Structures are given as C-alpha cells and as structure tokens.
Amino acid sequence: MQPTDTRDPQYYHKVVDCQWACPAHTNVPEYIRLIAEGRYTESYMLNRESNVFPGILGRTCDRPCEPACRRVRVEDDPVAICRLKRVAADLRDDVQHLLPTAPPVKNGKKVALVGSGPASLTVANDLVPLGYECTIFEALPKAGGLMRTNIPAFRLPVRVLEEEIDYVLDMGVDIRYDHRIDSMKELLDSEEFDAVFVGTGAPKGKELNIPGRAEAADNIHIGIEWLEAIHFGHIDSVGERVLVIGVGNTAMDCCRSAKRLGGKDIKVMARKTRPYFKASPWELEDAEDEQVEILVNHSPQAFVVEDGRLLGMIFDLVEWHENEKGRLVSTKLDETFIHCDDVVLAIGQDNAFPWIERDIGIEFGEWDMPVVDRATFMTTREGVFVGGDAAWGPENIIWAVEHGHQAAISIHNHCNDIPVTDRLPYGMTLVSTKMGIHEWRYSNDYNPANRTPMRYEELERRLADIQVEAELGYDIPQTAREVERCLNCDIQTDFTAKLCIECDACIDICPVHCLTITENGTEEELRDRLMAPADNLEQAIFVSEDLPQTRRVMVKDEDVCVHCGLCAERCPTAAWDMMQFDLINPHAGQHTWSPAATSA
Amino acid sequence: MSYITKPVARHKGDRTNGLGLTTRDYEGSMSTLCAGCGHDSVTAALIQAFWELDVEPHRVAKLSGIGCSSKTPTYFIKEAHGFNSVHGRMPSIAAGANAANRDLLYVGISGDGDSLSIGLGQFCHAIRRNVNMLYVLENNGVYGLTKGQFSASADIGSKSKKGEVNRQGPIDPVSVALTLGATFVARSFSGDKQQLVPILEAGLEHDGFAFVDVISPCVTFNDHVGSTKSYAYTRTHMHEVVQTDFVPIRSEIRTEYAEGTVREVKMHDGSSVRLRKVDDDYDPTDRHAAIEYLGSVADQGEIATGLLYLAEAGEDLHRFSATVDQPLVSLGYEELCPGSEVLREVQKEWW
Numbered sequence: 001m002q003p004t005d006t007r008d009p010q011y012y013h014k015v016v017d018c019q020w021a022c023p024a025h026t027n028v029p030e031y032i033r034l035i036a037e038g039r040y041t042e043s044y045m046l047n048r049e050s051n052v053f054p055g056i057l058g059r060t061c062d063r064p065c066e067p068a069c070r071r072v073r074v075e076d077d078p079v080a081i082c083r084l085k086r087v088a089a090d091l092r093d094d095v096q097h098l099l100p101t102a103p104p105v106k107n108g109k110k111v112a113l114v115g116s117g118p119a120s121l122t123v124a125n126d127l128v129p130l131g132y133e134c135t136i137f138e139a140l141p142k143a144g145g146l147m148r149t150n151i152p153a154f155r156l157p158v159r160v161l162e163e164e165i166d167y168v169l170d171m172g173v174d175i176r177y178d179h180r181i182d183s184m185k186e187l188l189d190s191e192e193f194d195a196v197f198v199g200t201g202a203p204k205g206k207e208l209n210i211p212g213r214a215e216a217a218d219n220i221h222i223g224i225e226w227l228e229a230i231h232f233g234h235i236d237s238v239g240e241r242v243l244v245i246g247v248g249n250t251a252m253d254c255c256r257s258a259k260r261l262g263g264k265d266i267k268v269m270a271r272k273t274r275p276y277f278k279a280s281p282w283e284l285e286d287a288e289d290e291q292v293e294i295l296v297n298h299s300p301q302a303f304v305v306e307d308g309r310l311l312g313m314i315f316d317l318v319e320w321h322e323n324e325k326g327r328l329v330s331t332k333l334d335e336t337f338i339h340c341d342d343v344v345l346a347i348g349q350d351n352a353f354p355w356i357e358r359d360i361g362i363e364f365g366e367w368d369m370p371v372v373d374r375a376t377f378m379t380t381r382e383g384v385f386v387g388g389d390a391a392w393g394p395e396n397i398i399w400a401v402e403h404g405h406q407a408a409i410s411i412h413n414h415c416n417d418i419p420v421t422d423r424l425p426y427g428m429t430l431v432s433t434k435m436g437i438h439e440w441r442y443s444n445d446y447n448p449a450n451r452t453p454m455r456y457e458e459l460e461r462r463l464a465d466i467q468v469e470a471e472l473g474y475d476i477p478q479t480a481r482e483v484e485r486c487l488n489c490d491i492q493t494d495f496t497a498k499l500c501i502e503c504d505a506c507i508d509i510c511p512v513h514c515l516t517i518t519e520n521g522t523e524e525e526l527r528d529r530l531m532a533p534a535d536n537l538e539q540a541i542f543v544s545e546d547l548p549q550t551r552r553v554m555v556k557d558e559d560v561c562v563h564c565g566l567c568a569e570r571c572p573t574a575a576w577d578m579m580q581f582d583l584i585n586p587h588a589g590q591h592t593w594s595p596a597a598t599s600a
Numbered sequence: 601m602s603y604i605t606k607p608v609a610r611h612k613g614d615r616t617n618g619l620g621l622t623t624r625d626y627e628g629s630m631s632t633l634c635a636g637c638g639h640d641s642v643t644a645a646l647i648q649a650f651w652e653l654d655v656e657p658h659r660v661a662k663l664s665g666i667g668c669s670s671k672t673p674t675y676f677i678k679e680a681h682g683f684n685s686v687h688g689r690m691p692s693i694a695a696g697a698n699a700a701n702r703d704l705l706y707v708g709i710s711g712d713g714d715s716l717s718i719g720l721g722q723f724c725h726a727i728r729r730n731v732n733m734l735y736v737l738e739n740n741g742v743y744g745l746t747k748g749q750f751s752a753s754a755d756i757g758s759k760s761k762k763g764e765v766n767r768q769g770p771i772d773p774v775s776v777a778l779t780l781g782a783t784f785v786a787r788s789f790s791g792d793k794q795q796l797v798p799i800l801e802a803g804l805e806h807d808g809f810a811f812v813d814v815i816s817p818c819v820t821f822n823d824h825v826g827s828t829k830s831y832a833y834t835r836t837h838m839h840e841v842v843q844t845d846f847v848p849i850r851s852e853i854r855t856e857y858a859e860g861t862v863r864e865v866k867m868h869d870g871s872s873v874r875l876r877k878v879d880d881d882y883d884p885t886d887r888h889a890a891i892e893y894l895g896s897v898a899d900q901g902e903i904a905t906g907l908l909y910l911a912e913a914g915e916d917l918h919r920f921s922a923t924v925d926q927p928l929v930s931l932g933y934e935e936l937c938p939g940s941e942v943l944r945e946v947q948k949e950w951w
Binding site for chain 1: 601602603604605606607608609610611612613614615623624631634635636637638640641643644790791793817819820823831832835
C-alpha cells in the first residue's frame with residue numbers, strides 16, 4: 001500500500017467518528033472536554049458554530065453521532081453526546097455578547113427566506129453578519145417551523161426554543177409573520193431580492209384513505225397538524241382511548257401528547273415488528289415508560305363509524321416474511337377490532353409545492369420535487385435555493401442546519417458573482433498535546449464507566465402538564481462521569497516514520513492490538529497481518545512510509561484505537577505523538593485559511 | 601513512566617487460546633521501565649508464548665534478581681507465583697523452589713549484570729544442576745539502573761554514551777552455557793519476535809535448563825552510534841544461524857521445507873521443535889561443532905542468533921537428588937519428615 005496521506009484533513013476527520021457522522025460536523029470531543037473543564041459557555045459557542053441550536057438539539061437531535069461513537073466498538077453504549085450538549089446549553093452563562101452581529105453598514109444584497117425553520121434560520125445566521133439583509137416569510141404567527149409546531153413542549157420547552165431562535169432574529173432579520181408566500185413567480189418578479197431560499201419543510205402529513213375515513217373525520221387527526229394545534233392551544237383534550245397509527249418519531253410525540261391531554265388508553269399501532277420501527281430507540285423507550293402500548297403486526301383496514309361517531313378500527317393481524325426478491329411481504333392471519341375515541345395518523349410527511357409555478361425555470365423531478373443540487377442546494381433557476389426537509393423530504397434538524405450552512409455559502413457566492421461550485425475545501429490544524437514526558441493536554445486515562453442514565457421528571461407530574469419537560473438533564477456529578485467516557489478521538493496518533501527505531505514498544509503496550517510493524521503488502525494482506533485482524537472495512541488502516549532500519553512499515557487499524565496515548569508514552573523517540581486535530585469547516589464568507597491551518 | 605493504567609478496553613476480535621483467554625489475560629502491571637526498553641518487548645514475547653502454549657497462569661513461577669531485567673516479571677502474568685530475590689541469587693531460589701515443587705513452570709529473568717557479574721557463579725551452577733527452568737538473560741551490555749557503566753557483556757571497542765571505549769573482553773553467556781553442558785542454548789533479539797517467541801515456547805517445553813540470551817537494547821544508555829548492543833547495530837549484525845518453529849502438540853505442520861534442511865526434535869510432551877539451518881555447515885545438535893562455529897561467526901563481527909544448540913535434557917536436579925515424582929510440597933509432614941527412627945535407618949548405610 002502507498003503511505004497514508006494524513007495531511008488530507010478528511011483522513012483524520014474520519015477517525016473522529018462522531019464528527020464525521022454529524023451532518024454539520026460538530027467538534028464533539030472538544031466540546032465535551034470544554035464541559036469537563038466546566039467551560040460551558042465556550043462549549044456552547046463551539047457547538048453553535050456548527051449546529052446553531054445547541055439547546056434545541058441537545059434535547060431533540062436524532063444523534064447520528066451516537067451509533068457512530070467509537071465507544072461502541074469496545075463497549076456496549078456510546079457516549080451520551082447529545083445529553084452532554086444539553087448540559088453545555090443548560091449551564092452556560094449569558095452568551096449575548098459572544099453572538100455574531102450584523103455590521104452597521106449593509107452590503108446591499110437582499111435575501112428572501114421562505115419559512116422560518118432551522119434551515120432558513122441557519123442561512124440568516126450565516127449571512128446577516130456578512131451584511132446581507134434577510135427577510136423571512138413565515139405563514140404562522142411564530143417562528144421555528146417544525147421545531148416549534150411538531151416537537152411538543154415536554155421534549156422542548158418553548159423558552160429554550162424561543163431563546164435560540166431569537167439569537168438569530170435579533171441580529172436584525174426582517175421576519176414577516178402570518179405571511180404565506182402563495183406564488184414564487186410573484187416573489188421573483190418583484191425583483192426585490194438577490195436570492196431566494198426555500199426552507200418550507202415537509203409540511204403535509206400523509207393520509208390514510210381506508211373505509212370510514214370521511215365519516216369519522218371529526219375524530220381522525222393528521223399527526224403534525226394535530227401537534228401544531230396543541231402547540232398553539234387550539235386543542236387541549238383528547239378522547240380516553242387513542243390509537244396512533246405509525247411508529248416514527250412523530251408517532252411517539254403524538255402518543256405522549258395524547259397521554260398528557262387526558263388520554264388513558266393509548267396504543268401505537270405498528271404494521272411491522274420492532275426492528276423496522278422508524279422511531280429512535282430512546283423515543284420508543286420514553287413512550288413505553290409513560291405506559292403507551294405498542295402493538296406490532298397490525299395493518300389498518302377500516303374505521304368503524306356508528307351514528308356518525310367513531311367506534312374503533314379494524315386491523316388485519318399479519319406476519320412478515322421475505323419473498324424471493326428479498327422484499328418483505330405480509331400474510332394475513334386474522335382480523336381484529338379495537339375500540340377507540342380518537343385516531344392520530346403519523347405515517348409520514350410529504351412535501352408540497354403548490355405555490356411554485358412550474359414554468360419559471362425551476363425544474364421539478366421525481367415525486368414532484370424540485371431538482372436541487374446536492375452540493376450547492378441551488379435549483380435549476382439561478383439564485384433560487386432549497387434546503388432542509390423541503391429539499392429531499394423529511395430528515396432531522398441537524399441536516400436542515402447543515403443544508404442552511406451550505407446554501408449560505410452558495411448564496412454568498414451567487415451574490416458576489418462567484419460560481420456556486422467554487423467552495424473552499426475542508427482544512428485542519430494539528431497541534432501536539434504533549435505537556436510533559438508522559439502528560440498530555442487531554443485526559444487519556446480510560447474510564448470503564450457505563451453510560452449514565454437520564455433523570456426524568458416524576459411520571460405523575462410530567463403527565464399532568466404538557467409544558468413540563470420530561471427529561472431533567474444531567475446534574476454535575478453525572479456530567480463529570482459521562483465526559484470521562486469520551487475517548488478523545490480527535491487527539492490523533494500521528495506517526496513520523498523517520499524517527500522510528502522499531503523497538504516494538506507501541507505494539508507491545510497497545511491495549512486493543514491495533515498496531516503492527518510488518519512487510520508492506522496489499523490492503524487485504526495488511527488487514528489480515530495485524531495483531532488482531534482489521535475486519536471493519538469501513539475504517540481505514542494507516543500505513544507509514546518505510547521504516548529506516550528494516551524498510552518494513554508501521555500499520556495501524558483505526559477501527560478500535562481508544563486514543564489512550566500509550567503508544568506515544570512508550571515511544572522513546574517521539575515517532576508517535578498525540579496531536580489534536582481541529583477540522584476547519586468552511587462557512588459563508590470564508591475565502592482563505594488562516595496561516596496556521598493545513599488545507600487539503 | 602506512564603501515570604495511567606492500561607485501559608481495560610479490549611479488541612472485541614481478540615483471539616482466545618485453548619483456555620478461553622486472550623493475551624491480555626497474561627499481562628501484569630504497567631511497566632515502569634524507560635519507554636522503548638527492549639525488556640518490555642521480551643515481556644510481550646513471553647506473554648505471547650505463554651498464551652500460545654495455553655499455560656494456566658497459576659502454574660507459572662516467575663523469579664528474578666536485581667536490575668532493570670529483574671523488574672520485568674511484574675509485567676506479565678499477574679496471577680502467577682513470583683519471587684524477586686537478592687542480586688544474582690535468582691538461580692538458587694529457582695533451584696530451591698523447583699526442588700520443592702516440580703510441577704510448576706519456572707521462568708527466571710535476569711540481566712547481564714545479574715548473571716555475568718554478581719551472579720555468574722549462581723548462573724553456572726544452575727546449568728550444572730540442570731534446574732528445569734527457562735532462563736532468560738536480557739542482555740544490553742550496560743548497567744542501566746546505575747546510569748550507563750559497561751557491563752561484563754560489553755564488547756571490546758563498544759562506546760559508552762559519553763564516548764568512552766570499552767577495552768575489557770566480554771563474557772559471552774552463550775559460550776558459557778555451551779561449555780557447561782546446557783542442553784538448550786539460544787540467542788535472540790527483543791526486536792525480532794518472530795524469532796524470539798518460538799524459541800521461548802520451545803524453552804518452556806524443554807525438560808531441563810533452557811537458556812535464552814536476548815539482546816535487549818537499553819534505549820537510554822546504550823542505543824547510540826558506537827554501541828554494539830543498539831537496535832540499529834543488532835539489526836545490521838544479526839546472523840540467523842538456525843530458524844526455529846515450535847510445533848505444539850496436535851497442531852498440524854504447515855510450513856514445508858526442502859528435504860534435508862529441517863531437523864525435527866521431539867519434546868518430552870509430544871510437541872516438537874523444527875530447526876531449519878540457514879547456514880549449511882551448521883549442526884545445532886553437535887556441541888563441539890557449535891562452539892567452534894559460533895566463534896567463527898563472532899570473529900567476523902556478527903551476532904549468531906537462533907536456537908543454537910539443542911539436545912536431550914539428560915538428568916536434572918530431581919534425578920540427581922533422587923526425589924519422588926510427586927512434588928514435595930504436596931507430601932504430608934509425616935512423609936517428608938518420617939522421624940528419627942527412619943533417619944537412623946538411613947544413616948546405617950554409612951556406618
């Protein structure tokens with residue numbers, strides 16, 4: 001194999017599994033270290049740089065970082081990354097003076113943002129400090145999009161939501177409430193704006209058109225509309241027996257909301273079995289803790305209505321098996337009737353763009369969705385951009401934020417006559433953490449503690465009031481324990497071949513057997529020749545340049561390294577060093593690197 | 601010295617041996633030796649050897665004297681028995697322990713100071729008594745603990761860290777062992793585990809005194825240009841005379857050699873050692889030829905390595921003393937000390 005190019009920022013970036021998995025590439029290990037040092041404000045601000053809404057995401061993120069966490073390769077559970085984010089948000093001091101501000105003199109460019117969800121707010125967050133005048137058009141009387149209307153207050157208190165939205169709006173965003181855009185053509189024809197960003201989400205809940213739907217309409221609710229109505233206080237009660245159809249995260253929010261609005265017997269009806277559930281495991285657990293029943297293998301067939309009143313639903317009892325093509329197909333075993341007073345449909349969301357004319361240069365493709373470039377977020381009409389759920393269907397907040405960042409870069413380029421495809425690559429800084437002979441600037445002592453469980457509000461109290469937050473967050477001792485579980489994957493084992501004397505000390509000490517000195521060979525051979533075979537092909541193996549004494553190579557399996565730094569501690573020549581890697585993730589307005597940074 | 605303990609985290613794919621243990625189960629506490637010390641690699645090689653041989657940790661007794669080398673028994677097999685003796689006196693302790701309990705596997709770890717200066721007499725007599733043990737001499741040519749004076753194994757012309765040249769001739773432990781009649785004599789290098797591990801395995805299985813001289817560079821005081829025991833010097837001057845494969849019982853032989861080049865020696869437990877001559881005119885079973893040949897290799901300024909001499913172990917300490925097969929420790933007091941009547945009967949022999 002050729003020697004690994006560790007000067008390519010993406011090589012070390014991939015080693016930081018959480019940061020790599022995070023769509024916005026949040027610098028997780030560094031923010032956890034800042035929490036460990038009690039520097040909550042700095043931790044919050046570091047989070048904010050990449051994910052804009054640390055307080056909101058610390059409660060609601062879908063956490064793509066956690067399944068990726070290196071800890072699961074040596075233990076069962078990942079570091080509670082998301083919950084630590086909330087700690088930073090909860091315990092921070094006032095950050096007002098640290099937030100970006102709009103310059104007094106504007107740059108003369110105007111940007112229209114349709115919808116005020118996380119994608120649009122991120123665009124504004126990135127562009128206003130550069131002198132742009134951003135106008136948000138919001139159909140509802142309040143900002144936040146689905147973060148506000150679809151996430152119930154017991155998961156995301158309104159105070160937390162509004163505080164972080166206001167950080168963006170208060171920079172001087174012109175937001176027009178109750179202002180639905182009904183025609184893209186009109187908006188463009190007004191020529192008032194240099195660019196238009198569409199961040200309207202996926203606002204249409206899917207329908208279930210089975211017999212009885214129309215007759216029982218009064219007691220059948222579309223999940224996301226129902227949650228929105230609860231948020232704005234239009235709905236404050238529900239029948240005693242509620243069936244929630246669907247088993248995604250919206251279904252979890254619906255069933256838990258129903259529990260708080262007076263529902264007694266709440267059932268979540270799933271067509272398939274648990275491995276196929278779309279809801280995040282922790283949301284399922286939370287719902288079950290609140291005594292919501294989840295029934296599997298129930299396929300809805302009809303609403304039963306008598307004298308104009310909903311009596312219940314008929315379900316097929318099914319079982320699933322794979323057919324020859326590997327597709328899951330169901331077989332009906334039986335039929336059952338379940339009584340209920342209300343039904344909430346939470347079976348997915350669709351995008352809807354009735355307000356975008358099809359003859360104004362914005363091409364629509366499959367599923368009647370606008371054609372959007374994956375890297376630039378631009379439609380086929382120059383100056384019109386789409387991001388968030390509006391781009392490719394429902395995702396989660398952290399994706400919308402990253403879309404916003406990328407779209408902001410494109411909008412900035414577009415407004416400055418720079419091709420939107422001209423984008424700064426990732427950069428990095430790499431700094432040694434050596435403090436003494438065997439001392440490092442990070443806590444390298446492995447802590448075998450298990451994941452810290454969350455504290456919850458007492459069941460009775462939390463079910464009594466929908467505004468009461470269910471999770472209490474970590475307290476200080478819990479935080480102190482959980483931060484030590486982080487393996488500091490950004491502290492890279494950086495190797496300098498010409499210094500190596502091949503004494504084997506690093507290989508002998510490595511607790512997870514990820515190092516070997518061997519003859520060079522093909523990747524397949526090297527993976528097999530390691531002390532413990534490197535079977536995880538998704539993780540790279542590092543190959544050094546030829547070693548001075550024997551012309552063999554140092555090989556490292558990045559898969560299981562726990563970044564304990566013992567290879568560097570036992571290295572007599574400092575051929576191994578523990579270097580802190582900091583990804584430089586370009587945002588709008590950044591055109592060059594600082595001299596300290598290494599770019600790709 | 602590292603201030604942290606080795607992480608308990610393990611590779612989920614770590615292989616297990618016949619006892620269901622991984623190599624990590626054969627570790628000891630964290631080494632306090634200098635970073636890069638050859639001794640730590642010898643420790644790692646011993647861990648590998650014990651693990652591959654499926655040795656039960658409680659069946660091992662680790663013995664040592666004084667010196668950097670003698671600290672190393674602490675760094676492998678926590679659950680084993682151990683005795684850290686007076687300087688140079690490890691062979692006596694080993695002989696005594698072996699006399700009392702012949703069922704354990706004895707591993708003595710010594711250094712060039714411990715074995716070739718203060719303990720040279722002890723070393724010689726352990727060979728002469730043929731104590732059934734593996735005797736590892738971690739040889740770095742320097743007194744590391746006292747900051748870098750030449751030891752008795754330093755070569756003529758070798759330079760100290762400060763540039764002083766050694767003028768006294770070295771004691772070569774391999775020649776000493778061969779001359780005194782040791783039946784298992786090997787030399788290896790801490791930086792070459794491929795060679796070292798099978799030699800240690802064969803040594804552990806050898807039914808008698810097995811001696812392994814391991815060049816184990818002192819990274820702090822003897823790894824500079826001008827040293828003849830540095831990593832770089834050893835690598836460029838190593839001359840492998842015999843390649844060794846250790847074949848445990850029941851495992852199939854996979855490596856194929858051309859006919860006539862390999863000599864297979866059966867060990868007492870049914871395992872075998874396969875010796876592949878690298879030099880055509882070398883016979884690792886002919887003591888006198890070996891002594892002569894090793895001398896000529898040394899004269900060319902090279903370090904002969906490999907399992908240099910192997911023979912049937914012959915009579916050991918217990919045969920000389922005519923002890924019973926059962927370990928003495930497991931005998932009852934009455935059997936060990938049958939009383940003055942019996943003693944009188946025994947003494948009648950000489951009346």
